[in-house]
Amino acid sequence: MTDWVPAGIDVNQPSAARVYDYFLGGTHHLPVDRELAGHIAAMTPNIGETMRSNRVFLRRAVRYLAGQGIRQFLDIGSGIPTAGNVHEIVQEVAPDASVVYVDIDPVAVEHSRAILAGVDRTGVICADARDVDQVLGESEKLGLIDFDEPVAVLFAGVLHFIPDADGPAGLVAALRDAVTTGSYLLISHATADGQPPEVIEAQKLSGRTGTEIVLRTGPQITAYFDGFDLVDPGLVFIPQWRPGPGDAVDEHPERVGAYAGVGIKR
Template sequence: MTRPSWAPEGIDLDRPSASRVYDYFVGGMHNFEIDRELAQMIEKFTPNVAETMRANRDLLRRCVRFLTDAGIDQFLDLGSGIPTVGNVHEVAQARNPEARVVYVDIDPVAVAHSQAILDGNPLATIIHADMAQPDSILQDPEVLQLLDFDRPIAVLLLGVLHFVPDDADPAGAVAKLLRVCAPGSYVAITHATADGQPAEVLEAQKLSGRTSTEIVLRGHDEIATYFRDWTLLEPGLVQLPLWRPDNPDEVVEQPERSGAYGGLARKD
C-alpha cells in the first residue's frame, strides 16, 4: 500500500495499532485496513464498543471545555494516542490560542503519527514515555519547556489506566504525577470497567491482546482511589454519558453500556 504522509517511515503498516484502532472507532482517518479488521472483530463481541469509544472522546471534549473556561491553560495528556478528531489541543486552543498541551504515549506508532500531525504547532508536542514511570515524564525537557508545574495544570488520564497492569503500580504512578501539581490543578480520569457488563466484554478484552496493550478492567471503588484526596467534582465518578452531558435530556438509556467510568477532581 502507499504510505500516507502522516505515517512516517519505520511504522509497521502490517500490524494493528491500538491507537489506530481507537482512531477508527471515534471516526478518525488515521488508520489502516489491518486496524479496521481488528476493530470489526472486537465489534462482533461488543457491538457497543464504538459507542463506548465515542463516549470517552465526547467526555474529553466536555472536560477540556470546562477546564479551559475555568482558566486552565496547560494540559498534560497521558496515553493520548493519535491526537485527531477534536483532541485536547484542538478544543483548548479553539477557546484559548495560548493553551499549551503535552501529549504522552508509550506506543511508538502513536508518537510517530502524532509528531507528523503536530508539526508546526509550537504550543503542542508529544513525547514517547511510559506513564507507569512518571519521573521520566516530569523530567523530560519538552515537558519542562511547555508546562509550568508551579501553576495550575490539568492532568488527563482518559482511557489509559486500564492499559497499565497491576504489577506496574498504576496507583503509585498517578500519586507521583499529582504530587507535583500546584493547588488549583485538576485531574480527569476515565477507566474501563467490568461493572454491569455482559460476559462478551471479557471476550473482547482478550482481543486487545492482539495489540501491544491489553486492557485491565477495574471496579468503581478501585478507580475512585486514583483521585487520592483531591476534591471530586459533581457528579462524581459516573458512567461516561452521565458526566456533565451537553444536553441532560438526551442521555442514552442504560448509560452503563459505555463500559467505563469518568470523573474530574481538583487539588484544593
Template sequence: METTFVDEQVDPSSLGIDTGKPSVARMYDYYLDGKDNYQVDRDAVDRIAQAMPEIRQLARENRAFLRRAVRYMARQGIRQFIDIGSGLPTAGNTHEVAQQIAPDSRVVYVDNDPIVLVHGRALLARDDNTTVATADMREPTSVLEHPNTTKLIDFSKPVGVLLIAMVHFLTEEERPDVMGALRDALPSGSHITFTHVTRDGQSAAAVDQIESVYATTPTPIYFREHAQIARFFDGYDLVDPGLVTIDAWHPDPADPAPEATRWLYGGVGRKP
C-alpha cells in the same frame, strides 16, 4: 485502505512502527473511522465489535467526555494540559477545545506509539503552544521530564492532566506508582481526568472476549468495578457528580454525545 504517512515512501518499520501487532492508538483511530491504521488493527477491532457492537459509539462518547472535561478545566483557569495516551490526531483535540476558551492554553500530547509522533508533528507544526512527546505513562518520569513537556509546562502552576481511556491499561500493581508520581508532581489546584472501562452491568462473556483481544496487543486492558476505579482518584477531591458513567458527567446540550453505552466511568479530580 492502508495508512497514509506524511511521506508515503517511508517504510513504517524505519520509524519504529510495528505493523505486525495491533496498536491501541491505531485501533482507536479505526474506532473513529480514521485511515491511520493497518489490517492487523482492523482485524482486532472487528473481534472486539463481536463482543461490543457499540464500540464506535463508545469511542465517540469518550471523545465527547474529553471535550467537556477540557472545557471544565479551562473554565477553572487551567491554562496548561498534558494529554497522556492522546492517540492519533482527530477532530476536537485537546488544544482546539482549550484554546477556544483560552487562546494561550498550552498542550503537550504524550503517546508511546511512534505513529502519533509522525502525525502529531505535522499537525502541530504551526502551533508554538502545542507539542508532542514520545513517552510511556508507565514511566511517569519520562512523561514529566521529557524536554517537550518541560518546554511548555510550568509545574509551579496548576496543570490539567488527561488520561482518557488510558488507566484501564495499568495493572493493580502499577496503579499506585504511576498515579502517585503524577499526583506528586502536580501543584495544588491541578486537575486530573480519566475514563475507564467497567464490567459493572455488562456481560462477563463480552468482557472476557474484549480482554482476550487486547491481550494480543502490547497493552492488555483490565475491566474493573466502580470501587476499584475510584482508587485512581486517591489524593484528589472529586468534582461533582463524582465518578459516574460518562453520559452523566456534565452533559452539554450544545455538544451532544451519542446515546449512552455505559461501558465507561469517568470523572475529574482536583488536587487540594
C-alpha cells in the same frame, strides 16, 4: 503500504492507538487493526459508541477545565490526533494555554508532531506513562509546563492499559505529587461494572495489541483520585458526566462500559 507508517513498526501487530482511530472513523489503521476491530465489534456491537462517547467526554471535560482557568494540559496516552483535539478545544477558550501530548505509540507521536508543527504552545513526547520521571522531565524541557502553576493531567482511556503489576496508582500519585494545589486529574477508564459476560470476554481480545485492557471497578478507579476532590457529578458512566443540552443520555449509560471523573487537587 500507506505513507504514514513509521519505519520499524511491526505491521502484523495491532496497536491500541490505531484500533481506537479506526473506531473513531480516522484514517490511521492497518489491515491487522481492522481485523481485530472487527472481532471486537462482533462481540460488542456498541464499542464504536463507547469510543465516541469517550472522546465527547474528553472534549466536554477539557472545555470545563479551561473554563475553570486551567492553562496547562498534560494529555497522557493522547492517541492519534482526530477531530477536536485537546489543544483545539482549549485554545478556543484560552489561546495562551499550553498542551503537551504524551503517547507510547509511534504512529500517534509522529502524526501528532505533524499536525502540531507551527502550532504555538503545544508539544509532543514519546514516552511510556509508567516512566513518570521522563514524562515530567521532558514536559519541563519543552518549556510548556510550569509545575508551580496548576496543570490538568489527562488520562483519557489509558490507565486500563496499565496492569496492576506496573503500579497505575503509584504513577498517578507521582503526578499528583508533582503538580500544585488546584491542579486537576481527569480519568476515563473501562469497567466490567454492569457489563454482560460477552463484553468482558471481548475486552480480552485487546491483549492481541500486546496489552490487555484491565477492567476495573468504580471503587478501584475512584481510588486513583486519592488527594483530589471529585467535582460534580463524581465518578459516573461516561455519558452521565455533565451532558450538554444536545447530548442524549439514555436509560442505560452503563452500556458504554467505562467510567469518567475529574478531580481537583486539595
